[in-house]
Amino acid sequence: MKPTFKVEGFREMERALMALPKATAKASVRRVLKKAAQPVADAGRANAPEKDGNLKESYGVGTRLTKRQRRVSPKQSEVEVYVGPNDPAAVQTEFGNRRQAAEPHLRPAWEAKKAEVLRIIKEELWADIVKSVARYRKRVAKRGR
Helix, strand or coil: CCCCCCCCCCHHHHHHHHHCCHHHHHHHHHHHHHHHHHHHHHHHHHHCCCCCCCCCCCEEEECCCCHHHHHHCCCCCCCCCEEEECCCHHHHHHHCCCCCCCCCCHHHHHHHHHHHHHHHHHHHHHHHHHHHHHHHHHHHHHHHC
């Protein structure tokens, strides 16, 4: 189950991103999304049960999936950031099975931190866009000399 939500009021930021070269815009969004996802990873790590294995240590934020994950979760956006444990046993721990009761750790982390994630995106994205535009203009001016 993938959480989805609608965000409104980002039109100006989208226009500013579209004015940048594609690679610059993607890098800007990626930086902000990784920063915004970190509180969820930290909360998930804190919620993860202390058992044998490396569930807690495997929590992180990244932009790449394993081959198997890519097969079952095709890309839906130009920029995607993933948060959670990189441990195959995490699914069994999160959702449980017939031999093991569920011990949710990522879902409660998301529920507790989603407002903070959106706040970070809102505040940081505009600031990063402004910095990216300034860097881009400086680079273009340097080439024009």
